[in-house]
Amino acid sequence: MNDTEAEITSQPEVWLRSLALSDQAERELVAPGERMLVLGCGTSWFVAQALAELRESAGFGETDAICASEFRPRRRYDRILAVTRSGTSTEVLEALRTIPPSARTVAITAVRGEPVDDLTDAQLVLDFADERSVVQTRFPTTVLALTRHAFGENIDRVVRDGREALKVDLPKDPAEIDHLVFLGTGWTYGLANEAALKVREAAQAYSESYPAKDFRHGPVAVCGPRSLVWSFGNTDPELDDVARGAGATAYRNRLDPLAQLVLAQRFALALAAHRGLDPDNPRLLTRSVVLTP
Template identity: 80%
Template sequence: MNDTAAEIASQPDVWRQSLALTGQAQDELIAPGERMLVLGCGTSWFVAQALAELRESAGFGETDAVCASEFLPRRHYDRIVAVCRSGTSTEVLEALRMVPASTRTTVITAVRGEPVDGLTDSQLVLDFADERSVVQTRFPTTTLALARHAFGADLDAVIADGRAALEMPLPADPAHIEHLVFLGTGWTIGLAHEAALKVRESAQAYSESYPAKDFRHGPVAVAGRNSLVWSFGDTPKELDDVAREAGATAYRSKQDPLAQLVLAQRFALAMAAHRGLDPDRPRLLTRSVVLTP
C-alpha cells in the first residue's frame, strides 16, 4: 500500500481522534458575531470555502473565503483563519503579513514550529492528521470534520459513512472514464472542487467542478459517454437526467458528503493505478509551495 492509500484509509479513525480538539476549535472558529475570513491555497482554499459556508450557515456570523494569493486587506475582519498543512506556503505567509495588527489570526496546520506560527496569534495543530503524501487527503477532511463537530454536528454517522466509503464499490470503472465533473451546493461546492483537484493531482485526468445548477450553463457541452458526473450533497436530482442525456454516467449517494469525498479520493487513486502513475509522486507537485524571492 502506498502512502496516499494508507492515509485515505485512516480517515475515519483520524476524524474520531480530532474530536479531542473540539473545545479549541470552538474557541477559534465559532466567535459568534465576528466577521471572519478563511484563506488558503490549493486544497486548503477549497477547505476554506467549505468552512466559511458551514460557519455562516450555522448562524455564527458573516464568513468569507479567499485564495491566499488573492488576499488584499480591503475589508475589515475581526478574525482571519488560515488553513495551511505545512505552515510554510509562501502565499499564506505573505497574506498573513498584510493582516492589520488589530485582527486576530489563527492557523489550522499539521506541523508545529513553522514560519506560520510567528504570524498568527494561535495555532490549531492537527499533527495526527499530517501526511507523508504530497497529495492531501486526511488533513483537509479532518479539518472539516472537526469544524463541523465544533459547529454542533454529530459525527458518529459521518464516521460510519466514512468507514463504508472505504469498502463500497467505485461508481464506475476508472478504465472507462476519461472526464469527471463534480457538482456541489452550499458547503459541498468546496468538496466538489477538492474532489476534482484530487483527480488532477493523482491521475493527471481531466476533471472539473461547479456549483451544481451551473452544470447546465455550459459545462454539460463537454460531457459524453466517457464522462462521470458526480454530485455531492443535496443537488437537484434532475441534473442526473441532464448528464445521462449527454451520454455520461451520473452518480449520487445518500452518504454524508465528507464520506463521498473519501470515495472520490479512492476513485482518483484507482485512476492513477490504471494509468500506471505513482500517486505518492505526483507530476510537478511538492508538499508545500515555497517561492524564492
C-alpha cells in the same frame, strides 16, 4: 499499500481523534458574531470555502473564503483563519503579513514550529492528521470533520459513512472514464472543487467542478460517454437526467458528503493506478509551494 492509500484508509479514525481538540476548535472557529475570513491555497482554499459556508449558514457570523494569493486587505475582519498543512506556503505567509494587528489570526496546520506560527496569534495543530504523501487527503477532511463538530454537528454518522466509503464499490470502472465533473451546492461546492483537484493531482486526468445548477450553463457541452458526473450533497436530481442526456454516467449516493469525498479520493487513486502513475509522487507537485524571493 502506498502512503496515499494508507492515509485515505485512516480517515474515519483520524476524524475521531480530532475530537480531542474540540474545546480549542470551538473557541477559535465559532466566535459568534465576529466577521471572519478563511485563507488557503489549493486544497486548503477549498477547505476554506466549505468552512466559510458551514459557519455562516450555522448563523455564527459573516464568513468569507479567499485564495491566499488573491487576498487584498480591503475589508475589516475580526478574525482570520489560515489553513495551511505545512505552515510554509509562501502565499499564505505573505497574506498574513498584510493583516492589520486588530484582527485575531489563527493557523490551522499539521506541523508545529513552522513560519506560520510567528505570524498568528494561535495555532490549531492537527499533527496526527499530517501526511507523508504530497497529495492531501486526511488533513483537509479532518479539518472539516472537526469544524462540523465545533459547529454543533454530531459526527458519529459522518464517521460511520466514512468507514462505509472505504468499502463500497467505485461508481464506475476507471478504465471507462476519461473526464470527471464534480457538482456541489452550499458547503459541498468546496468538496466538489477538492474532489476534482484530487483527480488532477493523483491521476493527471481531466476533471472539473461547478456549483451544481451551473452544470446546465455550459459545462454539460463537453460531457459524453466517457464522462462521470458526480454530485455531492443535496443537489437537484434532475441534473442526473441532464448528464445522462449527454451520454455521461451520473452518480450520487446517500453517504455524508465528507464520506463521498473519501470515495472520490479512492476513485482518483484507482484512476492513477489504471494510468500507471504513482500517486505518492505526483507530476510537478511538492508538499508545499515555497517561492524564492
